[in-house]
Amino acid sequence: MRFFAVAAKGTEGALRDELKEIGLKGVRADRGGVHFEGALSDGFRACYESRIAVRIQTPLASFEAPSAEALYEGVRSVDWSRWLTEQHTLAVRAFCRSSVLTHTQFIAQRTKDAIVDQLRERCGFRPSVNLGDPDVRVFVHLVHNKATVYLDLSGDPLYQRGYRVAGVEAPLKETLAAAVLRLSGWDRSSPLVDPMCGSGTFVLEAALWAARVPAGVLRPRFGFERWACHGDAERRAIADLRQEARERKPPPAPFLLGSDLDGHAIKIARESAARAGVRASWFCRPLSELRPLRQPGWLVTNPPYGQRLALQPELVVEFGSVARTLHRSRVVVLAAGEEWARVFPFRPEQVWTLHNGDLVCRLSCTVIRL
Ligand SMILES: C[S@@+](CC[C@H](N)C(=O)[O-])C[C@H]1O[C@@H](n2cnc3c(N)ncnc32)[C@H](O)[C@@H]1O
Numbered sequence: 008m009r010f011f012a013v014a015a016k017g018t019e020g021a022l023r024d025e026l027k028e029i030g031l032k033g034v035r036a037d038r039g040g041v042h043f044e045g046a047l048s049d050g051f052r053a054c055y056e057s058r059i060a061v062r063i064q065t066p067l068a069s070f071e072a073p074s075a076e077a078l079y080e081g082v083r084s085v086d087w088s089r090w091l092t093e094q095h096t097l098a099v100r101a102f103c104r105s106s107v108l109t110h111t112q113f114i115a116q117r118t119k120d121a122i123v124d125q126l127r128e129r130c131g132f133r134p135s136v137n138l139g140d141p142d143v144r145v146f147v148h149l150v151h152n153k154a155t156v157y158l159d160l161s162g163d164p165l166y167q168r169g170y171r172v173a174g175v176e177a178p179l180k181e182t183l184a185a186a187v188l189r190l191s192g193w194d195r196s197s198p199l200v201d202p203m204c205g206s207g208t209f210v211l212e213a214a215l216w217a218a219r220v221p222a223g224v225l226r227p228r229f230g231f232e233r234w235a236c237h238g239d240a241e242r243r244a245i246a247d248l249r250q251e252a253r254e255r256k257p258p259p260a261p262f263l264l265g266s267d268l269d270g271h272a273i274k275i276a277r278e279s280a281a282r283a284g285v286r287a288s289w290f291c292r293p294l295s296e297l298r299p300l301r302q303p304g305w306l307v308t309n310p311p312y313g314q315r316l317a318l319q320p321e322l323v324v325e326f327g328s329v330a331r332t333l334h335r336s337r338v339v340v341l342a343a344g345e346e347w348a349r350v351f352p353f354r355p356e357q358v359w360t361l362h363n364g365d366l367v368c369r370l371s372c373t374v375i376r377l
Contacts, residue, residue, distance in 0.1 A: 009033075010050050011157065012060035013040045017361035017370075018186035022059040025189060029056050048244040050160050051231060055223040055248050058185035058216060061164050064146060064157035072154035073107050075117050078147075081154055082121035088130050090158065092235045096137035097122065103149040118147050118156070142233040162230030169225030170283035172275045175206040179309050179341075181222075183363055184208040188216060190359055191307055191339040191372055196261050198304030202297045202329065204265030207276030207289070209307045214285035218257040224249075225283065262304070263287035266297065295325055303335035312342040323350040330375055338373045345369075 014022040016039060023036040026043055031053060033044035041060075043053070053063045070081035091097060099122075101114035108114050119136060122145070127133050134143075144159035166182040188209065193199060195217040201209045215222065223229065231237060232245070263286075265276055270291040277289050306329075310322065323346065330338050330353060340347055343366050348355075355371035362368070 008045065008047055008050065008065055010043050010045070010053065010160075011037075011040050011064045011066065012043065012053055012057060013062040013064065014059060015061060015180070015183050015186065015362050017359055018059055018183065018190075021186040021189045022057070025057060025059050026053065029053065047231075047241070048248075051229070051241075051245050052248060054161050054165065054229045054231070055245070055252075056221045057165065058212065058222040059182050059189065060161075061166060061180075061182050063160040063165070065160065067156050067158050069153065069155045071152055072149060073152040075108065075113070078108065078114065078149075078154055079117050079121045082118050082147075082156060083125045085156060087122050087126055089236045090143050090234050091122070091126060091134045093132035093134065095134050095142040095233070095235055096140075097134045097143050097145065098136060098138050098141035099145045099147065101147040101149065104151075106149045106152045108149060108152075114147055114149060118145060144230060160229060160231045162228065162233065163226075165222065167226070168222060168283075169227070170211065170279050171206070172278040172282065175269075175272050175275050177311075178206040179208040179363070181208060181212055183341075183361065184212045184309075185216065185222070186361070187307065187309075187339065187341055187370060188213055190357075190370060191305060191337065193305045193307070196258070198262040198264070198300050198302060200264040200266075200297065200300065200304065200306050201308045202266050202294045202306065203308050203310050204267050204276060204289075205269070205272045205309070207265045207272075207279060207287070209309070210263050210265035210276070210287045211279055211283055211285060213307075214260070214263055214280070214287055215283060217261050217263075218285065219255050220257075220283075220285075221248075221252045224252060260286060262301075264290070266290040266292050266294075268293045294322070294329055297329050297332075299332040300336060303333075303337075305337045305339060306330070306333060307339040307341075309341045310347065312344060312347065320350070323347060327352045330373070331377065333375045334377045336375055338375060339370070340373075341368050341370045343368045347371075 019036040031043040072078040099115040101111040146157040359370040
């Protein structure tokens with residue numbers, strides 16, 4: 008089977024490296040994600056293990072669709088009874104670019120019609136649509152009049168790990184945090200601190216990654232577990248994955264610290280850490296009180312940057328002073344706009360452009376040398 012792991016723009020390279028490390032085959036980065044191949048159980052494994060993929064999908068059919076009729080017939084060429092019974096619900100989403108059909112809602116509607124009509128004619132039932140919490144999610148990608156119909160394996164997006172306690176403004180997506188950690192070159196054993204940690208996403212993802220805990224360990228279920236064809240063999244495959252992960256011996260935990268001047272955010276970070284079953288030090292204190300690290304490590308942070316949370320110029324100056332106390336450490340900053348880059352007094356060694364939802368961000372990694 009072929010699969011496509013969807014990634015936030017700019018994180019495709021990090022996801023490619025991760026999927027190779029997981030042991031998947033035919034791994035190839037592309038725009039917006041990474042292709043790989045394998046058995047259905049490899050698709051399950053990607054859902055369960057990948058920290059960076061937002062979704063895992065498998066293409067069911069690919070065909071020319073220069074018209075609504077061609078799209079309808081192409082979708083009807085798939086045998087949908089494998090995935091849906093009368094009890095199953097369905098949702099279709101679409102994306103299109105440079106094609107005759109330009110309206111994503113229309114494309115999704117015609118795709119849904121083709122699926123429902125086929126099942127009614129062949130099997131005598133009509134599956135219902137549930138846009139909020141469907142059993143089966145279908146995604147149509149239409150580019151240059153070529154349609155690819157994907158079936159989603161993930162269900163809810165994979166950044167919904169199951170440990171996050173709600174209640175903080177502007178939390179980072181877990182999948183993006185995991186990509187930043189990998190791009191930063193963190194070795195999973197050196198100290199790692201986030202002095203503006205908010206709900207603690209970097210520290211929590213670092214703790215889980217260092218402990219070799221699969222990203223999906225707390226998810227009650229994935230999308231594929233709701234398919235009509237999910238039977239005993241598939242249940243055994245996912246049970247085996249869970250068992251194998253439980254038997255992994257975690258290496259010694261690194262020193263991890265999250266601090267923030269917002270006491271409520273720290274409370275939430277602590278509660279999330281308890282849910283995730285990981286250990287870290289959490290403090291409610293301002294950036295200026297960050298102590299120098301005992302050994303060189305990584306400072307990874309996502310400061311307020313003027314979009315969702317206001318950026319104060321004095322904070323950037325203060326951040327520069329803190330960085331000066333971190334000789335031989337790496338300072339990794341994910342921020343939107345050029346302001347941080349302009350004021351930060353060290354030249355970064357590497358810079359990436361990453362998309363945080365609609366926000367284009369700059370990720371910089373600087374080794375502090377005084
Ligand atoms: C964009 S949010 C970080 C979000 C975080 N990465 C998460 O996943 O929840 C920026 C954080 O910086 C904190 N902050 C702003 N000024 C600070 C300061 N002087 N000292 C410590 N934290 C500060 C805010 O309280 C906020 O939680």
